[in-house]
Structure formats: C-alpha cells, structure tokens
Amino acid sequence: MFTIWRHPRPRGAEGRCIGGRTDLPVDPRKAKRLAHRIRAHARRHALPREVVTSPLARAADVGRWLKRWGFAWRVDPALAEMDFGRWDGQPWSAIPVHEFDRWMADFCGFDFDGGESLTALLARAAAWQPPCALAVGHGGWITARHWRGGAAPTASSWPPPPGYGRPTASAPSAA
Structure with missing residues (x-):
C-alpha cells in the first residue's frame, strides 16, 4: 500500500484548464502544512x-519541505498531471464549444491537439510502480490511478478528483 496526497491548491488556477504544462506555485504555508501532515x-x-x-x-x-526535515525525496515525471495540450493554461471560457464537443465525442481518445489522451493517462497511472509509501501528485492522475470502472470512462462516469491536500490510499498496480 502507498498513500498519495493531492498537492495544495495552486495560485492562479481559478477558471483555467490546468494540466501538466502549466506549472503554478502554491502558497508556501500550504505546502509546509501538507508536508507536516505527511x-x-x-x-x-x-x-x-x-x-x-x-x-x-x-x-x-x-x-522540498520534507527533504528539509530529513526525508529522502525523489521526483518522478510519471506523476505529472495530464497534459491538456493547447488547452493547458487557457481560461475555460476561451475554449470554444465545438472543442468541448470534440472532447465529449471521444472522451478517452481526445488528445487536446498535442497533449495526452485520457487513455494514455490511465495507462501511465496504472503502470506506475511506487518506489516508496508516500507520494504527492495531482487530481487527474490520482483519479486515473484509482479508476476501477471496468469499462472505458465516459464524461458522466469520471469521478471528481480528491480535494486539495487530501490523501488517498492505494495498492500498487499490477501493470
């Protein structure tokens, strides 16, 4: 078993499509608070x-906070959030309706014009082998890791991500 925690709420994410290409900061106090909890x-x-x-x-x-307190800290790019391609970092209101329609028509296969499809994220999350018992990652990745729907997800069956700073326990995948 390992526990993955969703990162703290980032600054500047409100109303924007935020994925793996948009690197937003967090309030240092919130990062430190989550590190204390971990x-x-x-x-x-x-x-x-x-x-x-x-x-x-x-x-x-x-x-970084945990490392200051004596933890061994590793960075793994496989834990990055889904890459929303051209949409990444854009205000949701700036994305045309016909683009959303394209996504909904191919919910799992749509790659956001150069990004990552949900199918690819599901495979990446399922294949990841935890090197230790504690991780900090992103809502979309965590949701993909825990997808147990059997069938391919649809927009209506895809669950909401865990809350910011919340832990989720998981068994290692048998990829």
Whole structure:
C-alpha cells in the first residue's frame, strides 16, 4: 500500500484548464502544512522517511519541505498531471464549444491537439510502480490511478478528483 496526497491548491488556477504544462506555485504555508501532515502520517504508520512527487511546483514544493526535515525525496515525471495540450493554461471560457464537443465525442481518445489522451493517462497511472509509501501528485492522475470502472470512462462516469491536500490510499498496480 502507498498513500498519495493531492498537492495544495495552486495560485492562479481559478477558471483555467490546468494540466501538466502549466506549472503554478502554491502558497508556501500550504505546502509546509501538507508536508507536516505527511510527516505525521509517516510517524503514525511507522513508514520510512521517503517521498516521491511530481516535478510540478505544486507537488514538488511539498517534497522540498520534507527533504528539509530529513526525508529522502525523489521526483518522478510519471506523476505529472495530464497534459491538456493547447488547452493547458487557457481560461475555460476561451475554449470554444465545438472543442468541448470534440472532447465529449471521444472522451478517452481526445488528445487536446498535442497533449495526452485520457487513455494514455490511465495507462501511465496504472503502470506506475511506487518506489516508496508516500507520494504527492495531482487530481487527474490520482483519479486515473484509482479508476476501477471496468469499462472505458465516459464524461458522466469520471469521478471528481480528491480535494486539495487530501490523501488517498492505494495498492500498487499490477501493470
């Protein structure tokens, strides 16, 4: 088992499509607060002082705090958020309706014109092998990792991501 925590709420994300190409900062106090919670979790469960994070600042800043407190910290690009291609970083209101229609017509296969399809994200998340018991990542990646729908997801069956700063326990995938 490992526990992956969603990063703290990033600054500047409101109303924007934020994925793996848009590296937003987090409030340093929120990163430190989440690092404290992860450190307490590790103590409570007698876990090794090791953590792996996405390379994006909103996750990596938590890893930096843990490293200051003696944790071994690794960065793994496989934990990055889904790449929304041309949409990444754009205001949702600036994305034309016909583009959303294209996505809904091919919910799993649409690659956002040069980004990553949901099918690719599901495969990347399922194939990831945790190097330790603690990780910090992103809502879309975590949701993909925990997808257990059997059939391919649809827009209506895709669950919401976990809350910012929330932990999710998971068994290692048998990729």
